[in-house]
Amino acid sequence: MTATAKPLPAGWTIRLHRVHNLTVLTLHDEHGTDREIGFCPLTPDGPQDLTVSALDTIAHPRLREAAQNVVTSFYDRTAAARHHRDAFDRAVPDCRVLLGHLRARLPGCRADLGTDPNELTVTLTLTATTRAAGPLHALLARWPGHTGHGGSLADGIDQDLDSSGALTAALRQDRATEFLIWYRGQC
Structure with a gap:
């Protein structure tokens, strides 16, 4: 993982679902609600479905990196939304x-x-x-x-x-x- 690696929020999971040579990675909150989705093309063989609660349990480095990207994207999008909302609240x-x-x-x-x-x-x-x-x-x-x-x-x-x-x-x-x-x- 990179130096900017962020952990999964407490109680959250990532579901990895392989379809042919593509893996769909879905970040779920503690209630099972989809929060962010990403993809990893040309995925190596592995389990069809896997749900993890810690990124280090993903064995394949490319899948682990893709999962980290999904988590990072969620944090980045949340920060961007918060920034816009704060600006709106200051203006009005x-x-x-x-x-x-x-x-x-x-x-x-x-x-x-x-x-x-x-x-x-x-x-x-x-x-x-x-x-x-x-x-x-x-x-x-x-x-x-x-x-x-x-x-x-x-x-x-x-x-x-x-x-x-x-x-x-x-x-x-x-x-x-x-x-x-x-x-x-x-x-």
Whole structure:
């Protein structure tokens, strides 16, 4: 293992599943939930399935290195997500209060923070029932960051009006930050 080797978190395992000459490595948390997946091509013969709770129990060096890469990737992705969340919290320290105000101002509107699984950044999803879709749309239309060139939606904002009339607006981290800072001045 390399000098940056990281251990499996306590109670976690890695499942190695060989398919032909490829091994799929899946990191599982203490509840058995998949947390990270990696691959090791051109895998040597060995057991079809193996679950380990310590990396040093993997006999083949290339498989052990691939397993370490999966663990390292998990730690790195977790650190990146934490970094983005901390930056968002510093930019909008009153986020929870603002979202509570928004929900109270627009009954039938949900405001949920999440994490983009690819970018590992904060997302804000505003979902309005048919009754609240108009007021939510009007609020977003008043926000200067809502539209880009030519009046189209600005980059980083997705909006969907479904067949029932419910509206969903998804904002990536930079747009969510801008929107909440603007909304603070509207309260």
